[in-house]
Amino acid sequence: MMLHRSSLFVFALVASTLCASPAWAELRVVTTTTDLGWIAHVVGGDRIHVDTICAGNQDPHFLQARPSYMVTLSRADLLVAVGLELEVGWLPALIQGARRPAINPGRPGYLEAATAIQPIDVPVGGVDRSRGDIHPFGNPHFWLDPLNVKLAARAIADRLAQLDPADAPVFRANLATLNGRIDRRMQRWQATLAPYRGTKIASYHATFNYFARRFGLQQVGYLEDRPGIPPSPGHLVDLVRQMRAAHARVILHENFYDPATSRVVAERADAQVLLLPVSIGGAPATSSYERLLDLIVGQVVAALGPAQTAAAHP
């Protein structure tokens, strides 16, 4: 299923690379994740061509290289990555393989979107593992906070304008459109989640921290703080105890991870596991950022139940 989906995606990627010959001077932008791809697409409009490497239902920590990724990168004018070491496991090798100096780190053709945001979970005085701080420069999963998306969009628009000054007014106008789209929806999301402010939740990996912080949900803990390393039994027992003490009723679980461990913890803690997409394209009907957040917000609210229940456990 997943293989099929991703091969379709790759086919589209190759097809778009082959068909769209650069008869006019459009910028070729490659993004690592679909969320960044969406931002670039909205901001760049018809002045740029966007390709995305990692599908929405793939774990961006790990990616198996394919020839087409390097071919696509070898023709790119701008590579936009999330940064904060999210893609450290595979992107450096891809950049090296692409043999395209213009997109090397440090050059104008390379942008880490996370440089535009204020990272959270930055370890202070050494790395604090109990809070799940696996990334030495902070939590890279910034895109589920809509305000961070606006910041990243501005950074992308600025960089596009630097690479293609003639189209700068277009990028600025598109950026304003994007900000408007997010602002309008933001009010609705905040209104929907407002009654749940202070509600305790747990999550599998630290992907939902920015989301939780923005909308006032409180993280109790994580199942797996280092991607790919199974949690220790003691950690899980602690988590169950904390969840029970805090009356945390849901575990937000990224839908590309195996939910088995989350289900066990949920059962012990009398909570439920909520399988959620965390990137655009990570589930059906998540083709835009608004739709993705609509889905996440809707599912979280449905899982938490009527707001009165939440208020019963202040």
Add this chain to the structure above:
Amino acid sequence: MTDALVFLGPALAMCFVLAGIHVYLGMHVLQREVIFIDLSLAQIAALGATVAAVTSAHDEPGGLRANLLAFAFTVVGATIFAFTRRARRRVPQEAIIGIVYAVASAACVLVMSQSAHETERIKDMLVGQLLSVTWRRVAFTAAEYALIGLVHTLIARRVIRISWAPEEAEREMRVEWWDLLFYLLFGAVITTSVQVAGVLLVFTLLIVPAVITRLFSTRFLPRLFAGWGLGMLGTCLGTAASWLWDLPTGAAVVVSFGLLLLVAGAARAVLTRAG
């Protein structure tokens, strides 16, 4: 087509270099019936590289310190395998190989669990990154293997005797020490190749050509030359498939070798029936 050569040229060349030494070593491994020894040694090397990465935050996985530590761990593994050969009569050597593999893999997880970050980078060490190989790396690896190949040429007579006539060899010489040398060289080869190509591809290059040629002949040199030919053929087929259908290169090459073996097995069956 030129695109294919630009991007896959180094990977293809690297596979040729790897095939050169692995086909020869694979014939020994098959004859000694220590089939999974490369997985075991590779896992020990990975454990060494993991320790390097965890104890120093700024270490590159392919860096000098990581490689040295990986090789140091491999020396321990080679010693274990060389000096347990006489225990064969009580315990099959495959059992020891399996145990070392399992323990080294689990130890890797334990070491990684003590690292606060950067596990992404080392977790996939055994997968290899064939696609991002540079010509420089190909040249370095070719030089290293040429050197090891030279040593092997010098000791070939004794090592072949130990592999093909172990009982006579045990009476004639101190096999443990020759075995130690053999496994040390083997470990050095594997440490490099696994980081480049991943365990699956290294295992395939080692075993499949040796198995296919054994279906048709027992003579050493004809098998070696045929094995080299097969190594290049399988590599070319896999790389081409990887390009045409946009597949992960290492995995495509492994499956191509599997198909080659199927074809060879069918050919053998037809020949047997005809003869």
